[in-house]
Amino acid sequence: DAGITQSPRHKVTETGTPVTLRCHQTENHRYMYWYRQDPGHGLRLIHYSYGVKDTDKGEVSDGYSVSRSKTEDFLLTLESATSSQTSVYFCAISDPDRGGEKLFFGSGTQLSVL
């Protein structure tokens, strides 16, 4: 268990409302990531962070913003949710600085935008 907690696990919301997903880690890993998983697309990177207040865009960042004010927390915000953002969202962590090559994943958040 890599000590990653995603909240909420499930959320249903309406188009146009803001939504924030939280990822919390207890491993003190430097890198944190947000992916979305959709059938036929695999996992696609939304945003990632390489340190406190250091973030960068992934391949599908439009409509999403992130913040990392503490090492342990990485927030993903949908400013105005759309139906195309219905997906499963995974948080992941890694720490290549400490010899850790692989990604550890959270349990995922199922988001439905109606």
Place this chain on the structure above:
Amino acid sequence: AQKITQTQPGMFVQEKEAVTLDCTYDTSDPSYGLFWYKQPSSGEMIFLIYQGSYDQQNATEGRYSLNFQKARKSANLVISASQLGDSAMYFCAMREGRTGNQFYFGTGTSLTVIP
């Protein structure tokens, strides 16, 4: 261009038989890592195996082995002696060192083990 390509959307294998899941990758970075993850129907992502670009030998982890052919840019996963519990989605992934430790994933292969 796709960084990771998995051309088998679905595969079937008889229980106790071996199966190979294909993965090709595209990078010009000399330093990279290749990974396989398993996603059962419960949804969690489970790390299976890792191969570094400079590793001389193919990686093995129990019944899993990674057939690494660098010149062909392929990193196929071989599962020996398939079990019913191996039925799941399998994702190939690559980490490039020069892109800020980004990980790229393929679209996945759905494996069904037949009793």
